[in-house]
Amino acid sequence: MRPPGSRGGSRRAILKRADASLKRLRVDAVDLYFVHGWDNETDVSETLGALDDLRRAGKIHHIGWSNVTGWQLERICRTAEANGLPMPCALQPQVSLLERGIELEILPCALANNIGLTPWSPLGGGWLTGKYTANERPTSATRLGEDPNRGVEAYDNRNTERTHSVPEVAAELAEWHERPMSHIALAWLADRPGVASLLLGARNVEQLADNLDAASLALKDDDLNALTEASDTILPDYPYGFLRDWSEVAHRDRLGRS
Template identity: 55%
Template sequence: MRYRTLGATGTVVSTQCLGTMTFGNETDEEGSFAQLDRFVERGGTFVDTADVYSAGVSEEIVGRWLRARPGARDSLVIATKGRFAMGPGGNDAGLSRVHLTRALEASLRRLGVEAVDLYQAHAWDPLTPLPETLRFFDDAVRAGKIRYAGVSNFTGWQLQKAALLTAHLGLTPIVTLQPQYNLLARDIEFELTDVCHNEGIGILPWSPLGGGWLTGKYRRDTPPTGATRLGENPERGVEAYAGRNADERTWRIVDAVAEVADKRGTSMAAVALAWLADRPAVTSVILGARTVEQLDDNLAAADLRLDAEETRLLDEASAPRVADYPYGAAGVQQRARELPAG
């Protein structure tokens, strides 16, 4: 396992983070405990959850595991999130001071801890003025209930505005962004990665395996069945599969990952995770396993480093589509400027 600092902070985390969205849903408590034990055994120090995962059950499972493993809390950096609805009321969702106060207190109770190391806005809230949310984060840090603040699923302008406001108002900074990011979904590179690099914000990618597509479990023109996320939900699965199956870029990427995996004698999942872990500004990649066996396969990527040729192959196969403006050639031309020849 490798380690990095959490964004621009001095807190050290493993470059793989155990995501717990499956806990209490696709993975029962015994299986969840087994994943946590294996992750820590392999050197993992970073665990991410959210209040909305299994309607609070994921946090409760993590809390019971912590109580059953004396001393485990001191070796882990624990992150959770609030924003989405946890009840039917108008203040049971959002990033308002009212909702986040209740949400954070509930998360602390479920986890059985006095503070969480990273508390994240799970998504943008158009109803709440951003300064209200940022001041809540600052107050929670001062109260000793959270140590750092982060956001998830923000767009480029939203993240940049948050970074500028915290600096202008003298509030606790945003130290992480949790976005969807993988070889199949690289659109955050148009804006968000630059914001993160410039502001010292660490990226925590979710869905690093593209919903299983980058593991090689799906085949061209063969609709999924059985023990896969798409196969177990036929109505949704057929539609989701059809869209990506029809896109030649999907198979170009899958073939490139398979080529590198065959050369290295490792799994496609390990290759996809290793590529992502070494992207600029990435702090830690969030793993989302349903079983210990899947987790073991993902953990194999912890120490895998791709060489320049392997990285180039994957970069070229997965290059995001670029419209002409503002990110294509016409847009680049508008922003280009060079010093006069001397």
């Protein structure tokens, strides 16, 4: 049993794990140190205070956060601002052509607070490379082949009509540009608002080199629009669908009056 205040985002845990990371990496400081998620048992001011102490000691230079909701990110920012503590400069959410849920609340909050995005799983756990099909469960040495129940990327969860319709559009553009489908998906994501860098989960040097080559591809507006439309997030009726429809009606009224 761990003593109270020794796990998650607690001060004791943050300081202990940061020192362990520096020792494993054999470096004096980490340029960007991420907190992996929200801790319901620790006040965020305690976490931020510990990170500030690490920054003042020269052990980390900047902080980032992963896997939070919009209200949690706003709480982090306002707590930092009110107490003179370091603001996160980066956010690490899951984003891809198959997962755009952050656009509802998290992305607007990040943009309002000048926080850059470093998305994880930019290829949808491998779905956006064309390696998975609707009728054949993966069994080879791939992420889902080794673990088909891999959390939010699980094969059965992602094996939907929408999942297969998005790669169809990406595949058409890949053929047109004479590029792998993965390049299309990465180029689209790199062009999205707020995206500063992509986290690539390459299994070997060859995959890494291929993914890095996507940086040389600049998609045209028509290509980007086609991918954005095909992967559009299905909004819950309330409040998001309601507010979108309300905004569209108001926009038409303004056009009519002008």
